[in-house]
Amino acid sequence: MHTGAFSDIDWDKDGKQVGFFSFPYSIDRSPYYQIKMPVCRIKNGDGPSLVLMAGNHGDEYEGELTLLKAIRLIEATDIRGALTILPAANTPAVMAAKRCSPFDGGNMNRSFPGNPYGGPTQRMAHYIEHEIFPRHEVVLDLHSGGTSMDHLICSLIERSGDGERFARGLELMKAMRLPYGMIADNGPDSPTSMAAALRAGCIALSGEFGGGATATKTTMAVTQRAVDNLLRAVGITDRPILHTDADRGPETIVLSTGGQSLFVYAEREGWFEPAVEIGDNVAAGDVAGWLHDLERPLEAPETLHFQEGGIVLSRRLHTHSQSGDSLLNLARFA
Incomplete structure (x- = not known):
């Protein structure tokens, strides 16, 4: 199996680029098939840098639709620094409307740090953690409950041993102004995107924006407002672009996750x-x-x-x- 990945994105180029990260994966109907992960790169000089990522699970739509809107609306002149947008990170799962990839059953959020010689989900996870995240300061991975689960709308941060980075992450989590914000303790070796971002030296943020494998007027508005709030808090933009309502949202109530005794x-x-x-x-x-x-x-x-x-x-x-x-x-x- 060819393990290389191809990109038509120039990381150092100013302006707006829309293209793909391509992962060769030979299949029965197409020997030279490539998995095409869509990407938008927007850069305007030096400044803060942020990854916006959705579609880690394919059936979680608030983030995917919000990032498509961001790709259409945000131009290089609207920002300072750099913004990389991945609206369908696990592209095969997104196209199949499934949590996991139909090619290898891979759950991307249990696949980091990945493997460049593994199946497609492992290879895409490896590329994200080792080639995309290290070029940025902050990562936001947008989630929801998907097909089988309803979820409290909340932001999320992973506890980090780096006190200064954790404090800044907590500040940015609160700046998203979701009703609740959760502190997770999955540890630095976790196979999740948040742990991957921490290992890459980033501030790692996530959030749950709904459930039921659908998008509603309310959940879309909340998601767009949270992304706008983060763009402003990081210093990439000065004004709302996705959600122009003047209300920036409530103060965040901070929660924490725990062990198995919290499950039924x-x-x-x-x-x-x-x-x-x-x-x-x-x-x-x-x-x-x-x-x-x-x-x-x-x-x-x-x-x-x-x-x-x-x-x-x-x-x-x-x-x-x-x-x-x-x-x-x-x-x-x-």
Whole structure:
């Protein structure tokens, strides 16, 4: 297999370029096939540098649509420094409307630091971490719950051992002005894009902007406002471009992730009825929901309880569940 990657982007050139990062991957119907990852590079002299990335999971649309709008609207004269936009990072997954790649089953956000000699997802992850991220100061990877999950709208930062970088990241996370902001503790060896950005020397930011593999008027407005706020906070722009409403959003309430005790899992097949909504505050011992069995209509449902208190962060959208499915997840107040 050819392991090279091709790019028609000149990193040092001022102006606006739209092109592809191309990854050769021979398939049955096309021996010389290339996976074409779209990219927009906008540069105007020296200054701050930022990666805006979406489509890490293919069925998360708020970020993908927001970054397409950014590519159309932002010109070099609107910025100072450099902006690299990846609207469909895991392009095969995006085109298949799936969380993971149809070529190799690869979940890009579990594939970093990647492998230049691996399958397509591993090779694209390697290119992003080693060729794209190190050229920038800040990375924002936009996510949502995707097909199977609803998620509290929030920004996200990974805790870093570099105190100065973590403090600046926390400042930028709050500047995005989402209702909530989460501090994650996945560690420097995590296979996620945020850990990859930290390993590349960047400030790593992310966010969850909705769920259900759809985009709504509300989630699109929130996403566009958050990106505008970050562009201004980093110093790349002086004015909103994507979302021109004067309201910059609420003050951010900071949360933290935790261990497995914050999850509620199905331990057998069943049909889940939740007792809570996204954003609800719950206490340890509260009822999380009920797992019904449609094959045994006279059998009482299993009542599920929270092990800890917190705020409801995510909820499984598919009612029919298998053993091992995460039904609900909490975050703690920091």
